[in-house]
Amino acid sequence: MRFLGKGKSNTELVRLLKEGDMMAFDAIYDTYCHKLHQFVLTYLKQEEDAEEIVQEVFIKIWKSRDKINIYSSFESFLFTIAYNATMSLLRKRVSESKSREYLRSIQQVNTAEPVISEIQFKELEHKVQSLLEQLTPRQKEIYNLSREEGLTHHEIAIKLGISESTVNNHLVAIIKFFKSHIDSSLAVNVLFLCLFFS
Template structure:
């Protein structure tokens, strides 16, 4: 029987056993729905894609311990939590920028933003250089050339699952490394 025709309950049972086809069937069944919900709430395509992707990475990583009765409800609640975390982080960043604007005149702040952009670009390039070649290539194709997972898979002759893995790995790595950079920059200007 094809995995697409199986019930959520059956697919979840197979997923707990590490069945990648079951995961793929669940991903195909629910990813777009989760993306649409996130996009409707946040109105940012890239963020909605990233959060929907994070949701399924979490589903795969926690597959052994999942005891889900209603998968759509579980995914909806988990996505809501990811969106809340994103909004909190975003609001915190906006708060820091508002605080900085109070200390610097508008024309001075434009200079500071230009310096910050240059420093961030340099930090991003250094962080990207630390990634394995294939992971870096997948990230650049997705984030800078705006190719979809399917387009990257075709171009690099890899599975879509492999592309998703590389994207998850690169965004997690960059998020951890650039978070420290951004926090240090904010602290420097607030002190």
């Protein structure tokens, strides 16, 4: 049996995950994040889409952790969720030709002085708070330490007893998740990045 984390087996980590252990979640995330990304990327061919799917998979794993059967293949369970999410996104993308145009337009923006109404600002603020509630406890913890307390990746890693790469992976995943659920208008997206991820 393969051993992950600090001397714990895959089965033991899954058992701890079912109990809400965030260190076990981090160990599983570090083990499967890259593999899932490569798996999804073979179908989607787009980095942005693959990263979004991986983020959604781990959110689903955390939310449904109490339903995981530790005596079944966790890897099979994980990749089945990823495959189903990938097929769902592919069906959605068939009728969304505007997505690539939007990504290109974002890359062409050099300055950010968005014109946005107070109503849009309030809606954006409410949306971000709502999305924060959908993150795993570990992701919310890292987000708050980084954005609210202003700690560096190194300081967060020391405080939580995890690696800097884990901190970075979580923050990248959070940004991807947020961006995929924020209003598609350029002004709102730029304001979002300036306010919450500057």
